[in-house]
Amino acid sequence: MTKLKILAGLISLMFATGCYYDKEEILYPAGSCNAAGSTYSGTVSPILNAYCNSCHSTAAAPSSGNNIVLDNYNSVKIQASNGMLLGTINHAAGHSPMPKGGAKLSSCDIAKITNWVGSGAPNN
Ligand code: HEC
Numbered sequence: 001m002t003k004l005k006i007l008a009g010l011i012s013l014m015f016a017t018g019c020y021y022d023k024e025e026i027l028y029p030a031g032s033c034n035a036a037g038s039t040y041s042g043t044v045s046p047i048l049n050a051y052c053n054s055c056h057s058t059a060a061a062p063s064s065g066n067n068i069v070l071d072n073y074n075s076v077k078i079q080a081s082n083g084m085l086l087g088t089i090n091h092a093a094g095h096s097p098m099p100k101g102g103a104k105l106s107s108c109d110i111a112k113i114t115n116w117v118g119s120g121a122p123n124n
Contacts, residue, residue, distance in 0.1 A: 033108035038116040080121035
């Protein structure tokens with residue numbers, strides 16, 4: 001009986017905590033990605049911090065074997081303007097695929113960064 005109660009408790013705990021999907025792809029199924037109006041501070045910078053700056057922060061870049069810094073606007077703007085930012089995240093020919101050794105960014109994140117670059121990569 002006690003075992004049964006523990007089991008019931010565990011199962012309700014799983015329902016209470018474990019089953020919330022907050023993945024973008026699940027909350028917003030394909031086609032409903034809202035990439036319009038992306039900004040540097042609100043959109044691009046958080047994505048780069050989450051997926052790139054373990055290697056591309058000002059502090060980490062030299063010791064990670066690259067000189068590409070992606071933790072401040074001016075440095076990101078350079079990579080946006082020379083085509084490297086979009087080339088690497090799209091795994092385009094002639095570019096090192098990024099994040100290095102990791103999964104490609106979601107198509108929605110790529111669309112958001114593309115939107116920002118397309119609007120001239122402003123410091124907004
Ligand atoms: C695990 C470490 C690591 C992560 C995470 C990472 N990079 Fe890199 N990145 C590197 C290294 C090392 C290089 C040097 C070139 C190479 O090895 O391909 C590099 C090079 C680059 C370059 C220059 C490409 C070239 O052809 O010279 C760009 C642009 C870049 N990364 C962007 C990004 C972006 C954007 C992300 C996140 C989406 C990212 N990186 C995530 C390690 C990383």
